[in-house]
Amino acid sequence: MPNEQREEELTEILKRARYHPPSGWQERALELMARARPARRGSNLQALAVAAGAIIALLALGLFPYSPGFSLGTFGRALAAQQAVAEGALAERPVGHNKREASPADVSARQSATKDILGLGPYRQRARSFAQTHYPGDAAMLMAAGLLVEDADTGRRLLREAAETGRKPAAWAAYAGRLMETAAQYDRIGISGADPEDAEAMAEMERRVRNSGLPAKLSQHEVAPVLQAFRDWEAAEPKNAMPLALEVYYLYGLHRDAEALATWQRAASLPRVTDYNQERAQAVARLLSAMGMREREAASAATFSSDLLLYVYLRSCARIATYEGRLAQMNHNPEEAIRLWNATMGFGRRMQDSADAVIGFLVGVAVESIGAGPTWKWGADRSSGIPRGPLGGFRYFYGPQHGFYVSQVGELADSRVRDSLIRARVRASLLQNLVSERMDAGLVKPGLLLGLSGLTIGLLAALLVVFAAISIRFRRQADEATELRVGAQLTILVFAFIPVCAGIAAYWPLWDLQRGPALLRALLGGYLFTFLAMLLLPLLAARFSRLPSARLAAAWRGNLRRILPLAVASLAIAALALGIAGKNMERKWAREWYAPGYSEMKSLISLAGPAWTNPKIPADAWRAEYPPR
Amino acid sequence: MKDSPLASAQVTPTQANGGHSAIEDLLRGLRQSDRLAHAELCARFGAALFGYAAARLGGDEERAEEVMVRTLVDAIRNIGLYNPARSSLAAWLYGIARRHIQTQRRQQSRRKTVPPSARVSLESMGEIADIDDLENGVAARLEARRKVARIATLLSDLEMEVLLLRYADGLSVKEVAGIVGRSEKAVDSLLHRAKQRAQKGVTESAE
Numbered sequence: 073m074p075n076e077q078r079e080e081e082l083t084e085i086l087k088r089a090r091y092h093p094p095s096g097w098q099e100r101a102l103e104l105m106a107r108a109r110p111a112r113r114g115s116n117l118q119a120l121a122v123a124a125g126a127i128i129a130l131l132a133l134g135l136f137p138y139s140p141g142f143s144l145g146t147f148g149r150a151l152a153a154q155q156a157v158a159e160g161a162l163a164e165r166p167v168g169h170n171k172r173e174a175s176p177a178d179v180s181a182r183q184s185a186t187k188d189i190l191g192l193g194p195y196r197q198r199a200r201s202f203a204q205t206h207y208p209g210d211a212a213m214l215m216a217a218g219l220l221v222e223d224a225d226t227g228r229r230l231l232r233e234a235a236e237t238g239r240k241p242a243a244w245a246a247y248a249g250r251l252m253e254t255a256a257q258y259d260r261i262g263i264s265g266a267d268p269e270d271a272e273a274m275a276e277m278e279r280r281v282r283n284s285g286l287p288a289k290l291s292q293h294e295v296a297p298v299l300q301a302f303r304d305w306e307a308a309e310p311k312n313a314m315p316l317a318l319e320v321y322y323l324y325g326l327h328r329d330a331e332a333l334a335t336w337q338r339a340a341s342l343p344r345v346t347d348y349n350q351e352r353a354q355a356v357a358r359l360l361s362a363m364g365m366r367e368r369e370a371a372s373a374a375t376f377s378s379d380l381l382l383y384v385y386l387r388s389c390a391r392i393a394t395y396e397g398r399l400a401q402m403n404h405n406p407e408e409a410i411r412l413w414n415a416t417m418g419f420g421r422r423m424q425d426s427a428d429a430v431i432g433f434l435v436g437v438a439v440e441s442i443g444a445g446p447t448w449k450w451g452a453d454r455s456s457g458i459p460r461g462p463l464g465g466f467r468y469f470y471g472p473q474h475g476f477y478v479s480q481v482g483e484l485a486d487s488r489v490r491d492s493l494i495r496a497r498v499r500a501s502l503l504q505n506l507v508s509e510r511m512d513a514g515l516v517k518p519g520l521l522l523g524l525s526g527l528t529i530g531l532l533a534a535l536l537v538v539f540a541a542i543s544i545r546f547r548r549q550a551d552e553a554t555e556l557r558v559g560a561q562l563t564i565l566v567f568a569f570i571p572v573c574a575g576i577a578a579y580w581p582l583w584d585l586q587r588g589p590a591l592l593r594a595l596l597g598g599y600l601f602t603f604l605a606m607l608l609l610p611l612l613a614a615r616f617s618r619l620p621s622a623r624l625a626a627a628w629r630g631n632l633r634r635i636l637p638l639a640v641a642s643l644a645i646a647a648l649a650l651g652i653a654g655k656n657m658e659r660k661w662a663r664e665w666y667a668p669g670y671s672e673m674k675s676l677i678s679l680a681g682p683a684w685t686n687p688k689i690p691a692d693a694w695r696a697e698y699p700p701r
Numbered sequence: 702m703k704d705s706p707l708a709s710a711q712v713t714p715t716q717a718n719g720g721h722s723a724i725e726d727l728l729r730g731l732r733q734s735d736r737l738a739h740a741e742l743c744a745r746f747g748a749a750l751f752g753y754a755a756a757r758l759g760g761d762e763e764r765a766e767e768v769m770v771r772t773l774v775d776a777i778r779n780i781g782l783y784n785p786a787r788s789s790l791a792a793w794l795y796g797i798a799r800r801h802i803q804t805q806r807r808q809q810s811r812r813k814t815v816p817p818s819a820r821v822s823l824e825s826m827g828e829i830a831d832i833d834d835l836e837n838g839v840a841a842r843l844e845a846r847r848k849v850a851r852i853a854t855l856l857s858d859l860e861m862e863v864l865l866l867r868y869a870d871g872l873s874v875k876e877v878a879g880i881v882g883r884s885e886k887a888v889d890s891l892l893h894r895a896k897q898r899a900q901k902g903v904t905e906s907a908e
Contacts, residue, residue: 078896078900079868079896081903082868082896082899082900082903083868083869085845085848085849085903086845086849086864086865086868086869087868087869088841088842088845089756089842089845089846089848089849089869090752090755090756090869091751091752091755091756091760091762091765092748092751092752093747093748093751093762093765093766093769094762094766097747097751097766097769097770098740098743098744098747100766100770101743101747101769101770101773102736102739102740102743104770104773104774105739105742105743105770105773105774105777106736106739108774108777108778109778110734110777110778110779110780110781546882552859622883622884622887623882623883623884626882626883
């Protein structure tokens with residue numbers, strides 16, 4: 073039978089076998105057709121926007137480890153704010169720096185701003201009722217609530233209750249700090265630490281004191297509650313120099329100068345200076361995490377919002393003692409001058425030895441340096457041409473009273489003063505690096521690892537959506553259109569993962585708080601490029617892998633159907649690994665940080681090892697000249 | 702097929718594609734939601750789409766009608782998306798029908814019901830207008846379906862589909878290629894293989 077005839081016969085059979093619609097089909101169809109309304113269609117641009125939005129939303133899962141209060145850049149902003157506060161506490165005006173120092177009022181305002189940045193508002197509102205309901209009788213939680221609440225009166229009441237019922241010295245410290253926030257302030261030339269013989273500096277200070285708007289003298293009535301709080305604290309722990317030292321500031325404001333200076337010397341003779349910074353931060357962090365904040369975030373929030381006001385007052389006390397020592401020297405009382413300066417230096421060293429938080433150590437360095445100011449002055453060396461070094465381009469020079477000091481104590485004692493100052497500076501520099509490392513390990517890296525895990529899940533989800541879409545519409549066509557070997561599939565996978573790996577590798581060593589947002593943007597870029605590579609490399613491969621009869625688009629979809637499951641599986645494993653690593657890192661850090669008796673300083677000193685015990689003293693750390701060139 | 706005011710308009714898809722101006726008129730009417738255009742679309746393509754759907758759904762006329770109606774409804778809802786430069790109207794409609802058929806087949810595979818081929822359609826007997834032809838007509842149709850069923854066992858699903866589209870529905874190779882998402886060359890080769898195997902089936906059935 074000829075071909076044409078056979079074809080006709082086949083056509084005939086197929087046509088005869090055709091099914092015909094049952095009666096009434098047209099009416100039924102027309103009825104439904106009459107009800108049909110034109111489908112709403114978005115423009116291509118809208119579709120593109122929706123697709124882009126979906127992908128970004130999926131990738132935004134990377135932000136999951138950050139709660140709303142800790143949006144991107146919060147760490148950076150909070151740290152910057154805290155650094156500004158710390159600078160206020162540490163400032164000791166190196167030679168050649170005329171920047172106005174922060175007053176206690178400035179520091180108090182900045183601290184409040186830090187708490188706002190950290191998004192603690194809702195927690196601060198709930199703190200009191202939460203602590204009283206869930207932890208009745210727990211002095212530490214009561215203290216934390218007192219530190220957190222916004223209302224000053226409530227805060228003071230809670231802290232006093234915690235101090236009295238729990239017999240907690242840390243609560244006394246917190247209570248005194250809270251009272252000092254609102255206590256009356258004053259301004260006297262002595263607080264500035266200016267040299268009484270420097271007419272220009274004195275004129276400038278007098279003008280500043282006049283214009284400050286603060287009274288030159290406090291009344292007993294204004295400061296009685298603060299002084300009482302210091303005495304209560306002192307009674308609770310007589311060997312702690314902190315309450316006595318802080319008392320000096322107010323006694324000087326009352327113009328009870330002799331009493332103030334005697335108290336300062338008494339404080340300097342006590343064995344320790346404990347500020348309970350760490351204990352207070354731990355209590356606040358525990359309360360925040362009990363209220364639902366993540367442990368890591370609670371710890372950082374508590375650290376960043378810790379009370380730095382005490383340190384500002386200590387710095388002022390050191391200035392008062394140094395200034396009064398200088399006056400004693402001018403009044404031909406060299407013994408008193410040396411006593412006051414040595415007491416200040418000793419107090420600073422004691423602070424360094426007993427500090428449990430880095431800020432305490434650094435303020436100790438500042439206090440020691442202020443006390444040593446007449447004989448050794450800390451300043452930038454512009455003549456050496458070495459802008460940076462172990463001490464950041466700064467070094468010690470002879471102070472204006474170096475000759476007098478040496479004549480009173482001898483060269484050996486003076487050189488010991490200098491060596492102690494330099495050692496403290498080297499240790500401070502070492503600490504700053506270690507703090508950054510530790511902060512990375514505890515606060516930044518776990519968050520970013522969890523963020524990467526979230527981003528990976530986002531990418532996985534986006535690829536899964538693509539895979540599902542292809543599978544639903546084109547499964548059969550796609551599978552029959554291409555032959556892509558396993559080796560080729562793995563090669564594509566490796567190449568597609570290069571952008572994201574490169575993004576992580578390039579930024580890994582640069583991880584720190586300040587770079588957070590930039591880093592995340594870069595990583596998002598890496599993930600987006602990987603997503604695109606995951607779609608486009610199979611298209612490239614489709615040119616070679618497609619079957620002769622298949623269209624390129626079908627082969628592309630076929631390749632995607634082969635590669636995407638592998639990619640999704642790899643990403644799932646990676647997301648899991650990153651998530652577990654981040655969680656473990658976070659857990660380990662939190663376990664250590666929240667442990668009772670944890671001391672930030674001890675932890676850092678153990679990290680520093682021999683470099684702390686025997687710090688490397690730079691050869692050019694001091695210069696025998698005054699004034700510095 | 703029972704008498705219907707539109708029955709006389711029943712045509713094959715190739716005929717239904719009609720002249721250029723006729724299609725343009727039809728499209729204009731559909732875009733304006735003109736009832737007459739709906740009726741014309743229904744008349745031109747309804748039965749052909751039903752036949753295609755029923756053949757692909759193993760003779761399940763209920764589902765085939767559902768596919769046909771949904772295809773027509775989708776077509777008038779989405780007529781704005783139809784681009785005459787890319788495909789013929791018939792190919793576009795068959796493309797829509799094909800997606801509905803795939804959905805129905807997936808649903809069908811999940812259901813446990815009596816196979817459609819085991820059901821007897823009394824209505825299909827009523828389609829024979831002349832009572833004298835009833836016996837011969839039904840017998841011929843049953844015989845044809847038996848042969849098609851035999852052919853279907855020898856061909857792959859895709860081969861059977863292109864065979865039906867090309868010879869039962871009279872679509873061009875280009876249109877078939879557009880509907881099944883293959884190149885014309887691929888469809889040609891599929892058809893060639895399908896015809897060879899179908900001939901074998903027909904011969905075996907005759908023996």
